[in-house]
Amino acid sequence: MKQKTIVISGINMVEGGIFTILDNCLQKISVFSEKEKIKIIALVNDKSKFNYPNIEYIEFPRSKKSWFLRLYYEYLYFNTLSKKIKPDAWLSLHDISPNVVAKKRFVYCHHPTIFFKPTIKDWKFNFKIGLFSRLYKYLYRINIRKNEAVFVQQHWIKKEFENLFKLKNVVVTIPENVVEKKSVEIQLDSNKIHFFYPSFPRSFKNFEVIAEAVKLLPDSIKNKIEIHLTFSENDNNYSKYLVRKYNLNVFNFTGKISRAEVFGYYNKMDCLLFPSKIETWGLPITEAKGFDKPILLANLPYAKESIGEYKKVSFFDVENPNELAKLITSFVNNTIQYQGNKAIFEAKNQLQDWNSVFDFILKN
Known part of the structure; x- marks a missing residue:
């Protein structure tokens, strides 16, 4: 059986929750590759942040320097790179559907600001938040129909994407809670x-x-x-x-x-x-x-x-x-009465973990 090649792109995912998504994905696919015959190529900003085996890392340290460079990589350079790698699947983990050549293309969309109505305060303290709330709607649209599937994290976003972009291949992918193996002992005031x-x-x-x-x-x-x-x-x-x-x-x-x-x-x-x-x-x-x-x-x-x-x-x-x-x-005062919450969506309508995502990508 021919070894399949998958490219996972996360060149802009350097901190916070989006870095966690990339880190969890690479951690899980590294383990996944021990059973499946696949070659993994990860496109990252800084490869020193990762130490997962069975993955070939390609570094893009300038990807956060400017949006011009980011768009250059996504729409020009990655096209050339994809022709060289010839991947069976290309998974873009950070919203943009790049201009690449691959047997199957997938995008993971998690940027929330297209659903956000910025206030004057938002424009004042982070101009990008206001700008992205307008711009991302158009960036999402570029090449989005060329994907085999569009992964989103929640059902309400799935409905928004289906209406906004007229899509029928939106798949809800629940972020897997990958527990950090290393935990630092934190000392807190026991009287508080x-x-x-x-x-x-x-x-x-x-x-x-x-x-x-x-x-x-x-x-x-x-x-x-x-x-x-x-x-x-x-x-x-x-x-x-x-x-x-x-x-x-x-x-x-x-x-x-x-x-x-x-x-x-x-x-x-x-x-x-x-x-x-x-x-x-x-x-x-x-x-x-x-x-x-x-x-x-x-x-x-x-x-x-x-x-x-x-x-x-x-x-x-x-x-x-x-x-x-x-x-x-x-x-x-220890008098709180929790409201509690019930799950409103059935698990069968969503991918529950990273292994399910990888199986979905690599099937057929």
């Missing part, structure tokens, strides 16, 4: 109740609702809690604004931390906060659920689909800090 929100400082992540909720808390509650946020003042203009406006005693600005440290916090924290206004999944939700931790969650469709069947969750309006303040208070 610890909340955690691991997220890069982008305006749609909605840190303000947490800060405004804290301002509403009585001192008797404030003195009992610590909220850990994974950024520092100097990360970007938005983080400077947040730290200077809301430098409250309850906040611990950790700065950027490793995946192993994130999992260390999951292990030690008391409760996850997740108030983001838009996500195509929200990996911390799944990860905290894996640790069986309580979660206070945005009352939005993405969040309910991400959490699935779970008892220890309650929801709040992302524009209403008073609702969140009440939930924090009841959690601290």
